[in-house]
Amino acid sequence: MTQIIENFAEIADQYDALFVDLWGCMHNGLTSFPAAVKAMQDYRKTGGKVVFVTNAPRAWDLVAKQMNRFGIPDDSFDAIATSGDAARVALFTGAVGQKVYFIGEAHDYSFFEPIKVVENPVEITRVPLEEAEGIVNCGPFDPHAEPDVMRSEFLFAREKGMKMLCANPDIVIDRGETREYCAGALAQLYTEMGGESLYFGKPHPPIYDLARRRLAQLDVNADEARILCIGDGIKTDILGAEGEGYDSLFITGGLAAEETATKVQPDAELLNAYLQKEKQSPTFAIGFLR
Incomplete structure (x- = not known):
């Protein structure tokens, strides 16, 4: 049963590393979500590692420059793995x-x-x-x-x-x-x-292999049970996490905002109906990453 949480901090200490989607979680294609940026900065201050895992068809350094323009600073992540x-x-x-x-x-x-x-x-x-x-x-x-x-x-x-x-x-x-x-x-x-x-991107294995290599480059050998995938794509982020055996946090205010009636938080009954239809069971759900 998917647990709806109010803030990422409620579960942060359960994980050593995060594989975090960008579009719909950290930004909307135009500007960043300040609460999501702060959540990642706070998590990194505790020693956690943040790898942005994105289906962007470009090299990671170009994505990093774009993130800076959107208002996502370097201190909110450790590495980037791109589908590109x-x-x-x-x-x-x-x-x-x-x-x-x-x-x-x-x-x-x-x-x-x-x-x-x-x-x-x-x-x-x-x-x-x-x-x-x-x-x-x-x-x-x-x-x-x-x-x-x-x-x-x-x-x-x-x-x-x-x-x-x-x-x-x-x-x-x-x-x-x-x-x-x-x-x-x-x-x-x-x-x-x-x-x-x-x-080669989410939900397919190659991008997760790349994300794990990014972690290894950070000298992190995280137990797979302590890696959390965060994203708003039920058929990419959440399906991919399931395929890799990782826990997941579903951001309902992105692509599924209408189906889950998310304004601040999802409607619990609509969320359950949506997940049953999609045959997915993310570990956690929240309206927006914060």
Whole structure:
């Protein structure tokens, strides 16, 4: 049975390290949530380690700069593990070939910058779809357009047997009050059409392997029973935590705010109904991280 808590401090001493989602927990795509920032700062003062685990399709250092612009200071976290870094390892080891068709926006071009952990990386070239061996999907060309606008391209790619590398498994995010589609929505469509999609972010294992390596780089060997995953994505953060055997704290005021009637805290009956529908049982729930 999921326990609804009022403040993270109620359970903080049960855990040595946190794997914390960013969008919907620490910020809304425009600015930070001050109470969440303070909760992480207070936790770190007690010796706890905070690893931001995000499905952002970019390198961790670029995410860190973005967090600073949003008002999330360096003293609120210890390390960052991104879906982009996990996926880039696969890209430069040839997971989808050397000639790739790129789906994304201009700010995602950094995805193709070399990653140091790969020795002897393959040479990657962005080419038109007709010349491609595989697809790199960092997100829609237009995040407000329905994924179905890519159906004709995906039919061609499927018939050619192309694999799609999905750099961000998230389906949607909320930027302020506006909902946008993510790379996961395109990968979901491609898979439904019979194509093969490769995932590296939450809820899939590669990003958790990377998060554990980030902890090891901090000289932390936390007992897995003392790692808590925090997030607002029931099918990413919470499902991923379950798959890894970690406890979880579900932030109901993010993607599930409407379903749980969260203003400050979730409605207990609606939360229970939502979790039953999604077949998930997070260890704890709270309206907003504080």
